[in-house]
Amino acid sequence: MALRLTLSLLPALVAAEPVLFEPNPFASGQQLRGQTEDSDPFGDAVEEPGPSDKWLRDISTRTKNHFKKLLQPLQNPIVQEYQVLTILDGYVNYTMQLVSNATGHEVVWNRTGRFLSEEPRALAPRKQELPPRARYINKILIYLNKEMEVVWNLKTIVDRKRWGVGNVITSSPYGPHGEHPERWRANGSFPLPTAAPNNSILLQDKTINLVFHIKPDVEEHENKYATQLQADYESLVHNINDASQKISDLRTRLWKMEDFAKQFIALPSGVWNKIDAN
Numbered sequence: 001m002a003l004r005l006t007l008s009l010l011p012a013l014v015a016a017e018p019v020l021f022e023p024n025p026f027a028s029g030q031q032l033r034g035q036t037e038d039s040d041p042f043g044d045a046v047e048e049p050g051p052s053d054k055w056l057r058d059i060s061t062r063t064k065n066h067f068k069k070l071l072q073p074l075q076n077p078i079v080q081e082y083q084v085l086t087i088l089d090g091y092v093n094y095t096m097q098l099v100s101n102a103t104g105h106e107v108v109w110n111r112t113g114r115f116l117s118e119e120p121r122a123l124a125p126r127k128q129e130l131p132p133r134a135r136y137i138n139k140i141l142i143y144l145n146k147e148m149e150v151v152w153n154l155k156t157i158v159d160r161k162r163w164g165v166g167n168v169i170t171s172s173p174y175g176p177h178g179e180h181p182e183r184w185r186a187n188g189s190f191p192l193p194t195a196a197p198n199n200s201i202l203l204q205d206k207t208i209n210l211v212f213h214i215k216p217d218v219e220e221h222e223n224k225y226a227t228q229l230q231a232d233y234e235s236l237v238h239n240i241n242d243a244s245q246k247i248s249d250l251r252t253r254l255w256k257m258e259d260f261a262k263q264f265i266a267l268p269s270g271v272w273n274k275i276d277a278n
């Protein structure tokens with residue numbers, strides 16, 4: 001069973017990402033204006049094309065609508081992945097604050113050069129002029145792939161924070177105040193978080209499945225552009241499924257990291273108690 005999130009979370013999402021996610025590619029918004037169903041200026045051609053013609057012509061209106069129908073429902077799982085990651089970001093922030101409070105030092109998590117090219121999965125835009133109907137579908141694909149990029153970026157940020165927390169724990173074998181706790185000084189003020197994150201997605205005893213197994217609608221086409229769009233559509237579906245699995249794994253690692261953090265915080269300083277958290 002896939003996770004269903006209420007859409008009441010959406011305003012927060014839109015606020016967080018004003019550029020993407022806001023203009024619905026399926027509404028006749030700015031990006032795709034003039035190419036909606038009603039005002040489609042590219043009606044089906046009258047003549048029956050010959051076999052080689054068929055390969056190089058624009059996709060038919062029927063095929064265009066077919067792709068549109070396949071792509072439309074994909075927006076939902078992408079938005080859900082983003083929402084889950086936002087919750088996980090709040091969760092890792094919480095763990096990070098606990099550790100900062102214990103050590104009196106900021107957790108360094110965003111050093112340049114680390115994880116730089118961790119997960120490059122964006123759809124490279126094709127360097128070709130597409131005929132109008134194929135272009136319309138291609139724009140929707142590009143839009144959804146951009147959203148997936150935002151999802152992967154947030155996933156990378158959360159994972160870096162998790163890694164940063166683990167690094168502090170692993171590299172502080174004498175506890176939060178070090179080998180000589182009498183010499184310890186806090187480097188700033190790091191108040192404890194006022195409330196633990198409380199969202200059911202985080203509960204370990206009531207595990208919600210975060211993994212999607214969306215099956216792409218597989219079809220062969222007798223047209224070059226349709227064939228390309230089909231391939232891009234299928235790889236988008238795989239991308240969404242793959243992200244959901246990685247997000248689910250990340251959640252498990254965050255649970256573990258919180259356990260490590262709690263152990264670490266409780267340790268006496270000045271005594272060797274190395275925890276290997278990475």
Ligand SMILES: *[C@@H]1O[C@H](CO)[C@@H](O)[C@H](O)[C@H]1NC(C)=O
Nearest residue numbers: 085086087088089090091093
């Ligand atoms: C996590 O912390 C960062 C930096 O303080 C903040 O920008 C972000 O909004 C926080 N995430 C959540 C979900 O609260």
Ligand SMILES: *[C@@H]1O[C@H](CO)[C@@H](O)[C@H](O)[C@H]1NC(C)=O
Nearest residue numbers: 109110111112113157158160
């Ligand atoms: C992380 O570091 C990079 C490179 O220094 C910077 O561009 C980015 O804004 C930082 N991200 C956050 C969330 O601090």
Ligand SMILES: *[C@@H]1O[C@H](CO)[C@@H](O)[C@H](O)[C@H]1NC(C)=O
Nearest residue numbers: 104105106107108186187188
């Ligand atoms: C102490 O904090 C300052 C700024 O808040 C930072 O530049 C410095 O690197 C910190 N020192 C340590 C040892 O964490």
Ligand SMILES: *[C@@H]1O[C@H](CO)[C@@H](O)[C@H](O)[C@H]1NC(C)=O
Nearest residue numbers: 101104186188189190191192
């Ligand atoms: C840790 O949190 C408590 C409660 O918020 C606060 O009194 C204390 O100063 C914090 N420690 C550091 C090092 O900021």
Ligand SMILES: *[C@@H]1O[C@H](CO)[C@@H](O)[C@H](O)[C@H]1NC(C)=O
Nearest residue numbers: 087090195196197198199200
């Ligand atoms: C936290 O839990 C309470 C009680 O279950 C709930 O009413 C509230 O909406 C939750 N807050 C968030 C931010 O999820």
